[in-house]
Amino acid sequence: MKTSIIGFPRIGENRELKFATEKYFRKELTIDELETFSKELRQKHWELIKNSGVEGIPSNDFSLYDTTLDAAYLLNIIPKEVTELNLSESEKYFALARGYQGEKGDIKARPMKKWFNTNYHYIVPKFEKETNIFVSGDKIFKEYQEAKNLGINTRPVIVGPFTLLQLSEFAPGVDRAVVAEKLTDAYKEILQRLSELGAEWIQLDEPSLVKDLTFEELQEFKAIYQVLLADSTINVLLQTYFGDIRDAYETVINLPFAGVGLDFIEGRKTLELVKQGFPQDKVLFAGVVNGKNIWRNNYQQTIEVLKQVEQEKLVLTTSCSLLHVPFTTENETFSTEIKQHFAFAKEKLTELAELAAILANTDESLKANQKLFAESRFTENRTVQEKIKALTAADYVRKPVFEERVDVQKTAFNFPVLPTTTIGSFPQTREVKQTRARYKRQEISEETYDQFIAQQINEWIEWQEQIGLDVLVHGEFERNDMVEYFGQNLSGYLFSKNGWVQSYGTRGVKPPIIWGDVAREKPITVKWSAYAQKQTDKIVKGMLTGPVTILNWSFPREDISLKDSTLQIALAIQEEVLDLEKNGVRVIQIDEAALREKLPLRKTDWYSEYLDWSIPAFRLVHSKVQATTQIHTHMCYSEFTDIIPAIDQMDADVISFEASRSNLAILDELKQQNFKTAVGPGVYDIHSPRIPAVEEIKQTIGKILAKVPLEKVWINPDCGLKTRGIPETTASLTNMTEAVKQIREEL
Incomplete structure (x- = not known):
């Protein structure tokens, strides 16, 4: 053999x-x-x-x-x-x-x-x-x-x-x-x-x-x-x-x-x-x-x-x-x-x-x-299992309906046309990584570490205000990875020390391992999101990773279904969403970058084997928030054009897409499908070190406005910025906000 x-x-x-x-x-x-x-x-x-x-x-x-x-x-x-x-x-x-x-x-x-x-x-x-x-x-x-x-x-x-x-x-x-x-x-x-x-x-x-x-x-x-x-x-x-x-x-x-x-x-x-x-x-x-x-x-x-x-x-x-x-x-x-x-x-x-x-x-x-x-591998969490069994159809539905929320949020936020934001993270410099590592090794106190994170947030909040971003982010300096960070704060997860897997080029990810039933035992992001919001009069987004992405970017269990594992995670993230809302965070972004990743390769299996439970799992996360809380999500580097109707069924208020490298190809499908959700097609590629010029970004925005109604368009990069350097990040975002400023004046 x-x-x-x-x-x-x-x-x-x-x-x-x-x-x-x-x-x-x-x-x-x-x-x-x-x-x-x-x-x-x-x-x-x-x-x-x-x-x-x-x-x-x-x-x-x-x-x-x-x-x-x-x-x-x-x-x-x-x-x-x-x-x-x-x-x-x-x-x-x-x-x-x-x-x-x-x-x-x-x-x-x-x-x-x-x-x-x-x-x-x-x-x-x-x-x-x-x-x-x-x-x-x-x-x-x-x-x-x-x-x-x-x-x-x-x-x-x-x-x-x-x-x-x-x-x-x-x-x-x-x-x-x-x-x-x-x-x-x-x-x-x-x-x-x-x-x-x-x-x-x-x-x-x-x-x-x-x-x-x-x-x-x-x-x-x-x-x-x-x-x-x-x-x-x-x-x-x-x-x-x-x-x-x-x-x-x-x-x-x-x-x-x-x-x-x-x-x-x-x-x-x-x-x-x-x-x-x-x-x-x-x-x-x-x-x-x-x-x-x-x-x-x-x-x-x-x-x-x-x-x-x-x-x-x-x-x-x-x-x-x-x-x-x-x-x-x-x-x-x-x-x-x-x-x-x-x-x-x-x-x-x-x-x-x-x-x-x-x-x-x-x-x-x-x-x-x-x-x-x-042999038996782990102890079950019966409480989580009972919560899953008790879910009803009403748990997956947000009220009021989308069309009513649009009017409510327009009054509540009064954003300008073409509101600008970023996807969430800012550059994870060597200093940030080293300080986080020192804290993990207990070489510095929690007080010292918190002072450092607070300083990073303060500096970037002030800078975002200076360039004129409309919706700010706290930068995620306390987070190592958008999935690992959440897994480390959920029971049922294990983490490897050196379990790196190539994602693209020199970019590696270290997927956590779902070892048992997943549950949230304490708030995860509330501390720094609430802190950041208190530093400015502008809106600061709360940043979360969605349940489907957490599942898809983890090594999943093989002893239960992907659906049940995802619903466990969804209930945990739902608790985090509601805690953010209680603490004054009015815009919450729940990233589903990997939504399409486990989509069956055969279209005939899309709904019966995946979309029929993955889309409701996302809705479960935000179904209980108030109409005055705006829910964003983000998706990147997958072919989403063929599942646009399913994405619209996620019932988010705003969806940002990676679109710059694909030359905004997704816009034609959005228009054809009468996509109801407000959209933020990425106006420049963050996975490249090149800096887009103001005129280049203006041309990109022009292409977007030719296919998407002005009142539905948000302006943002195509992904988070943690892998980029500070000089290229600040230059690119400055050019982005300047491009929007000029277009607003022209409008």
Whole structure:
């Protein structure tokens, strides 16, 4: 029984890649030094996987920013505005990811979207009339050769041509069929060159196959691979993940792939499909170890599934890339009783090896695993469970209705046209992080810490007043992360010390772990939100994270439903909302940045499996507030255009969207759907260091007003500002408020 993995975390055991890349951004490392460091890190990871006993080792799953961007760059899919500037290769690459602003020009970053149903983000490629598709880079070949020089014959990985087409943007007038043909030719060259280098396998990732597919899309997929696989001299593994391929299954198994990778974790129909028939001449790569969650694998359950798979050529693998889980539990300080329930990336390698040994009757680890799952893990919170059972339909409805609240709030707040605000956080400087860490280590007193936080709030409140923002924020200096901070103040949560997962580029998140029933035991945000409001006559928003986002950006339990877990969190956040209201906070923002993240990839499952409970869970949080309390929410970096009606049903008063990188594409859908909620489409991209000019922001606002009524528009950045530096933050927000001032005068 052989084992394999789809991909491995590239950030390193201690986020080494993040820190090295950021040094390059600060010009503290040259590109050659960064590449040397990266080569050493790749070697370390390959050796680790090899020593674990896993035979199928991937290469080219490493990236300095994003693997979809890598594929586009390899194939010369680079927008004209970038190619026309006299930039070095590394400057071009990072200009696509982060934008470029300097003596050579001014370029916005390419749009960034969520990678299917995960919190990882990819850079969206763009095909233009001028795009000349050919194999222009050498990364995939170079990294394969690096491993080969170490005596490790890896399986190079690249996003497949069909998924690349599905995820890309097409400029007006671009013929998709022509692009597909040229793309196929380029991939054919990649296969040939890897074969000549000695590669036995290549892995083409096609996760788009797990979505609803039209007849035309299936025909496109089939046409691409009929050409690509013809006379191929290398074994091609078609790798899918994040669901089952029910629409494409027959097409896939009748094409001459040497291997097919299927997800047995999220693929609800995968086992059923395989039992209907899988070609004995193909290798089935069975994704039976969960690549997205951190709980130990239940070996008995996995074995029972595999017993139903009558396939001689079988390889055990992960359900998806291990990119989506932390590196290892070895650096964690959990007790043995707790840690034994977890498996991060390194531990999942061991799980694969143990499962293979159990199936070969050469290992005794099954008994220990069975004992682990037979034991009770935690004590239930019966009070929380009873509250969930007692909920009725009325608990999810806010009164009065939206239309009446609009008039009430217009009188209560009297905001000017185009009211300005920010999404919530301000720069988390080194001083802020160090002071918070010192307080956590008990090196400074609570009084000293509180004085520091109060000073930060005071300074930023005063600055916001100076530039003329209409609705202020306190800056969230006391918070480490928008989910972790809340989890640390809720029972039922556990927190890793080093459980970092890559979100995009050098940005990592450390998802908390939902260990048991969730409940709020004391106020969480009231202290600093109420303090900030007392420092000014202007409105200061209370900032909360919504229940769906807290759930989606945590590692969830697997012993209860996502719905029940989310409702527990919703009741806890509801208590916080009501406490803020009692303490004079009149505008409360409940962020649901990750609302779309666990939306089923198939539209037919959207309501029955997700929206029917996730949208009401949000309403539950704010259903009991007064009409004079204004509820905001925020969403970012997902494709929300297709669930606009559901978002309107959240019954918030104001919704801010990430919109700048997507060129305000969501506005057309808002207009078409007669969206009732007031909106704040982000007028500039905070994930890029470039500073937007006043005129640029005015033009963006003009585009918004062409599609959204003036009385429904708020002006704000597209996301929180904690990852940005102070100079770029103050400059950008000053330009934003100046742009609004000028437009108001013109109006």
